[in-house]
Amino acid sequence: MKRLFGTFGVRRVANTELTPEFASKLAASYGSIVQGKVAVGGDTRTTTEMIKHAVISGLLSSGCDVVDLGFLPTPAVQFAVRNYYEGGIIITASHNPPKYNGIKLVDADGIGTPDEMEIKIEKMFFNDNPNRVPWNDVGEVETNSGLLEEYIENVMIRVDSDAIRDAKLKVIVDCGSGAACFTTPFLLRKLGCEVITMNCQPDGFFPGRNPEPTEPNLKELIEVVKATGADLGVAHDGDADRTICIDEKGNFVFGDKSFALVEKYILKENKGGLIVTTVATSSAIYDIAREYGGEVIATKVGDLIVARELKDRNGLFGGEENGGLIFPDFVYGRDAALSTAKIIEIIARERKPLSELIAELPVYYSEKMKIECPDEFKQGIMQKIVHETREFEVDTTDGVKIIKEEGWVIIRPSGTEPIFRCFAEAKTPEEAKKMAEWGISLVSKYLIK
Ligand code: MG
Numbered sequence: 461m462k463r464l465f466g467t468f469g470v471r472r473v474a475n476t477e478l479t480p481e482f483a484s485k486l487a488a489s490y491g492s493i494v495q496g497k498v499a500v501g502g503d504t505r506t507t508t509e510m511i512k513h514a515v516i517s518g519l520l521s522s523g524c525d526v527v528d529l530g531f532l533p534t535p536a537v538q539f540a541v542r543n544y545y546e547g548g549i550i551i552t553a554s555h556n557p558p559k560y561n562g563i564k565l566v567d568a569d570g571i572g573t574p575d576e577m578e579i580k581i582e583k584m585f586f587n588d589n590p591n592r593v594p595w596n597d598v599g600e601v602e603t604n605s606g607l608l609e610e611y612i613e614n615v616m617i618r619v620d621s622d623a624i625r626d627a628k629l630k631v632i633v634d635c636g637s638g639a640a641c642f643t644t645p646f647l648l649r650k651l652g653c654e655v656i657t658m659n660c661q662p663d664g665f666f667p668g669r670n671p672e673p674t675e676p677n678l679k680e681l682i683e684v685v686k687a688t689g690a691d692l693g694v695a696h697d698g699d700a701d702r703t704i705c706i707d708e709k710g711n712f713v714f715g716d717k718s719f720a721l722v723e724k725y726i727l728k729e730n731k732g733g734l735i736v737t738t739v740a741t742s743s744a745i746y747d748i749a750r751e752y753g754g755e756v757i758a759t760k761v762g763d764l765i766v767a768r769e770l771k772d773r774n775g776l777f778g779g780e781e782n783g784g785l786i787f788p789d790f791v792y793g794r795d796a797a798l799s800t801a802k803i804i805e806i807i808a809r810e811r812k813p814l815s816e817l818i819a820e821l822p823v824y825y826s827e828k829m830k831i832e833c834p835d836e837f838k839q840g841i842m843q844k845i846v847h848e849t850r851e852f853e854v855d856t857t858d859g860v861k862i863i864k865e866e867g868w869v870i871i872r873p874s875g876t877e878p879i880f881r882c883f884a885e886a887k888t889p890e891e892a893k894k895m896a897e898w899g900i901s902l903v904s905k906y907l908i909k
């Protein structure tokens with residue numbers, strides 16, 4: 461049982477739980493195992509610089525050399541590691557509020573570290589015995605100032621730049637003052653789009669909006685898309701591994717819709733292929749795969765689990781219902797820049813507005829709800845729910861997914877926060893809401909007792 465790591469890395473309140481001492485010891489433990497050149501970068505949080513320096517110290521003390529990549533998206537670090545380095549550490553709390561920060565560790569492929577490695581790191585951390593090298597073996601620090609440009613170039617060569625340029629699209633970009641400030645506006649301008657930016661000044665206080673790209677947090681973006689007659693709006697989370705779109709009418713496009721749209725397009729382009737996703741993803745993904753010669757594998761929830769499966773099975777494309785899309789020939793993890801460019805390429809090539817492209821997809825309605833629950837009660841509650849729902853068709857790949865005729869609901873404890881998430885899908889919004897509420901009621905029933 462892991463004590464430190466959640467679904468992807470460690471996430472804590474910065475400088476109370478996640479202190480420089482903690483970060484440095486964790487990095488030294490990681491460095492003791494990697495023993496090579498490690499890339500370090502992070503998002504725009506107020507505490508990222510502080511934690512980054514502690515992480516670098518820890519790595520150097522374990523004998524690793526460090527490449528300081530500065531502030532940049534999580535997938536840009538993953539891209540760098542996969543191509544050049546033996547390991548990577550990303551300082552980010554993704555979409556969490558500003559007081560949080562986190563440490564994501566990746567392996568030499570740029571994928572979140574596997575369980576076996578995390579258990580080894582934790583052992584070293586708690587036994588207080590990372591490998592500290594003698595004074596004359598301490599590592600060195602260098603920078604790679606061309607990395608961001610190379611990352612953007614590598615997005616551009618994966619899409620039809622000419623078609624995008626010809627389409628002359630107007631795009632409103634809302635980076636939420638996060639790490640995408642360094643990539644998306646530049647990428648889209650290079651692709652010939654007319655770009656209007658919102659919240660594109662890096663700022664760890666996230667003054668414009670909360671870094672999680674949910675519909676309530678993107679109200680202003682929606683208004684600006686409508687007011688300017690833009691072709692679409694694009695928003696990212698804090699560390700720029702997720703892209704959420706607003707269509708030309710100002711409708712919020714749920715992540716599972718953009719996933720299905722890109723899946724359809726890639727399957728058509730490649731005449732079939734293997735799609736990897738999680739058990740929490742829409743049935744639309746399966747419908748599209750059936751129609752366009754694809755095969756779907758469903759894993760536990762977690763982008764690194766999907767990424768690893770894509771690598772191991774040589775999959776074509778993957779993603780999650782929250783708008784995290786994985787292009788395994790580029791980065792073994794969710795990537796916001798290529799997701800954005802792909803969606804824009806589809807609009808440009810199909811010569812249809814985004815709302816129309818979305819309307820052509822299979823229709824399901826989803827409902828997400830959450831309920832607070834202290835970590836120590838999670839396991840017991842899960843067991844009781846599994847027992848109570850045994851008469852239904854269930855999938856326990858992750859949490860419990862209960863499949864009924866009208867739709868399904870998946871109830872699972874969060875790996876990073878003291879909450880349970882219930883995610884439901886059905887053919888009507890009312891049914892989806894009912895299913896999600898039923899899921900929540902099952903958790904709260906055992907929470908009180
Ligand atoms: Mg993120």
